[in-house]
Amino acid sequence: MLFAISKRLLMLVPVLIGITMISFLLLQIMPGDPASRAMGTRASPEELQAMRELWGLGKPLWVQYLYFLRDCLTGSFGVSIFHKQPIIDLVAERLPFTLAIVGYSTVIALLIALPFAILAAANRGRMLDNVVRQIFVVVVAMPPFWLCYVLILWLALRMGWFATGGVGDGFLANIGRLFLPSLVVGLSTAALIQQSLRAALIDTMKADYIDTARAKGLRGHEVFLRHILPNSLISTISIIGVRVSWIIGGTVVVEKIFSVPGLGSLLIDAIVSRDLPVIRGLTVFFAIMVVIVNLITDICYALADPRVRLE
Amino acid sequence: MSLLSVRDLVTEFQSPSGTARAVDGVSFDVNPGEIFGIVGESGCGKSATCRSILRLFGGASAQVASGQIMLKETGDLARMHERELAQVRGRDVAFIFQDPLSALNPTMRIGKQIGEVIRRHRKASRAEAREAALQLLRDVHVTSPERRLDAYPHELSGGLRQRVVIAMALALRPRLIIADEPTTALDVTVQDQILRLLKERRDSLGTSIILVTHDLGVVSQICDRMAVMYAGRVVETGAVRDVLDAPSHPYTQALLAALPGQVSRDSQLIPIKGAPPSLIDPPAGCRFAPRCALAQPQCAIGAAPGLHSRPAAAEGHFDACILNEVSHAAA
Ligand SMILES: Nc1ncnc2c1ncn2[C@@H]1O[C@H](COP(=O)(O)OP(=O)(O)O)[C@@H](O)[C@H]1O
Ligand SMILES: [Mg+2]
Numbered sequence: 001m002l003f004a005i006s007k008r009l010l011m012l013v014p015v016l017i018g019i020t021m022i023s024f025l026l027l028q029i030m031p032g033d034p035a036s037r038a039m040g041t042r043a044s045p046e047e048l049q050a051m052r053e054l055w056g057l058g059k060p061l062w063v064q065y066l067y068f069l070r071d072c073l074t075g076s077f078g079v080s081i082f083h084k085q086p087i088i089d090l091v092a093e094r095l096p097f098t099l100a101i102v103g104y105s106t107v108i109a110l111l112i113a114l115p116f117a118i119l120a121a122a123n124r125g126r127m128l129d130n131v132v133r134q135i136f137v138v139v140v141a142m143p144p145f146w147l148c149y150v151l152i153l154w155l156a157l158r159m160g161w162f163a164t165g166g167v168g169d170g171f172l173a174n175i176g177r178l179f180l181p182s183l184v185v186g187l188s189t190a191a192l193i194q195q196s197l198r199a200a201l202i203d204t205m206k207a208d209y210i211d212t213a214r215a216k217g218l219r220g221h222e223v224f225l226r227h228i229l230p231n232s233l234i235s236t237i238s239i240i241g242v243r244v245s246w247i248i249g250g251t252v253v254v255e256k257i258f259s260v261p262g263l264g265s266l267l268i269d270a271i272v273s274r275d276l277p278v279i280r281g282l283t284v285f286f287a288i289m290v291v292i293v294n295l296i297t298d299i300c301y302a303l304a305d306p307r308v309r310l311e
Numbered sequence: 312m313s314l315l316s317v318r319d320l321v322t323e324f325q326s327p328s329g330t331a332r333a334v335d336g337v338s339f340d341v342n343p344g345e346i347f348g349i350v351g352e353s354g355c356g357k358s359a360t361c362r363s364i365l366r367l368f369g370g371a372s373a374q375v376a377s378g379q380i381m382l383k384e385t386g387d388l389a390r391m392h393e394r395e396l397a398q399v400r401g402r403d404v405a406f407i408f409q410d411p412l413s414a415l416n417p418t419m420r421i422g423k424q425i426g427e428v429i430r431r432h433r434k435a436s437r438a439e440a441r442e443a444a445l446q447l448l449r450d451v452h453v454t455s456p457e458r459r460l461d462a463y464p465h466e467l468s469g470g471l472r473q474r475v476v477i478a479m480a481l482a483l484r485p486r487l488i489i490a491d492e493p494t495t496a497l498d499v500t501v502q503d504q505i506l507r508l509l510k511e512r513r514d515s516l517g518t519s520i521i522l523v524t525h526d527l528g529v530v531s532q533i534c535d536r537m538a539v540m541y542a543g544r545v546v547e548t549g550a551v552r553d554v555l556d557a558p559s560h561p562y563t564q565a566l567l568a569a570l571p572g573q574v575s576r577d578s579q580l581i582p583i584k585g586a587p588p589s590l591i592d593p594p595a596g597c598r599f600a601p602r603c604a605l606a607q608p609q610c611a612i613g614a615a616p617g618l619h620s621r622p623a624a625a626e627g628h629f630d631a632c633i634l635n636e637v638s639h640a641a642a
Contacts, residue, residue, distance in 0.1 A: 209417070214367055219394070
């Protein structure tokens, strides 16, 4: 197992080199001069030139790339033009909020999806199954920004149950603060999980070993809890993995509306202020996260299903 | 008195193309300590008959529509509530499925899967159940049983898996074991060992066994009595020697005639000409008539013929041929 994991980590190296190259080159075609952007319009040409020198903007492309690669390898991922801080520090400040939304929304998604998947599978092909399906179609169809505002208007302003946005200090404060943004993200996850879990449950119910379990004399709930549910849940691991990679960089709208200082809003701010190093550094960081989440997903798979081996 | 007495059993499967009467008026008896063979072409309702006894229909929407399944000292299984029937399953009647790989939960260790049936019906701690599972694995001659307890099904060979399934079936010393083609999915060399294991059990504990098989050789070797099924009905039943030596139904005769030479080991059923009818809308009269070399006009009229005995037949030997019935009435 440990050997397989280290092998997988080694295989990351060429992938990461490719990613650094692509993210580096892509941003070369971005219009606008980062130095004048950062200094403002009142900077003198000499000052601008000094800035360009400092960041190596005047050097040949391959030298700039090597600088970037060095920054990635030393772990700083470069220095932000706008914040004048190593990018890794900016990431470290915001990652906890993003990870909190990842975890929180996944828990919410499971709590919502589980009962509805079971309900739908137990009533497959019947009215109830269809109603549940339609509900989730509507949930997926709702645009997140709209859903955010509806929740703010209704649960935060009208009922006063939650804050309209921002984050608090400490774990407990943030359970309330991050509930609405996590709910918005979690609802789409729930729809995905519900659909795949329903299919997996129906599949597993037909398996021969379920007949074996019943032939032992196990009662309905015993068969369900010991055999059907655990084996069906295995198939949702990969869905959750894909969703988690997506959420890490893809909750821009939700973070913005609820003023959560996460990675998504860091990226948007960097794009708006043409903070090239941050965009580049974040792209590489997101890619690394996707690969790590993938690896964790595969490890979970191998742990849950003894037939699966980590390659 | 017989241990299991099935009377006029009707089982229906609902499917998009209609309702199939997979079992249509089946009756047979299984005596204590007897191995009862069921043979017939594939799709004739052997599995459906077995599954009806314990009401195990997998994902299919099927139900026992009518008939009785009397288990001695227990009652009519067909009328029991699911909860009561769950008490009978595994404890009084055990089931062995065809494919031991798919019959075992791929994510659960062998020891736990065996222990589960023990703990369901008996008060036993985890450790006690494990100890019992170990003994069961020894009983079915599994090599290095301690190691197998913690193995997963995919880590075992096909023969070992079927031994595990059998160990599970034997766990509570049931009075009846239903084995639905227990060796079809296995290598020829392993088939013998598995069948010997079942026979051993019957010989030592007097357990009754219903054995579904494609192999007339197996029937002639280890079964005491047998039933031949065709299109959801029993067309001939009796002691194995009587049925195989003096088959009285044309279908049984055709099955035996299709075998090369004597009934021996490996006498797999060779398909006879034509295909069995659909069970959704079966033909009137005798269902074998369209394929029967001896068929007369009256064979294809009226209700499906029931079982009766020919004048010269041995005791307990019945068949469902209209022509035999007519000759019997004339005699
Ligand atoms: N899952 C199912 N869904 C619908 N019909 C079925 C199903 N299983 C069996 N049947 C019906 O029952 C008949 C008998 O099947 P089965 O008992 O499995 O035959 P056998 O075991 O003799 O090969 C089939 O011909 C089919 O019409
Ligand atoms: Mg079958």
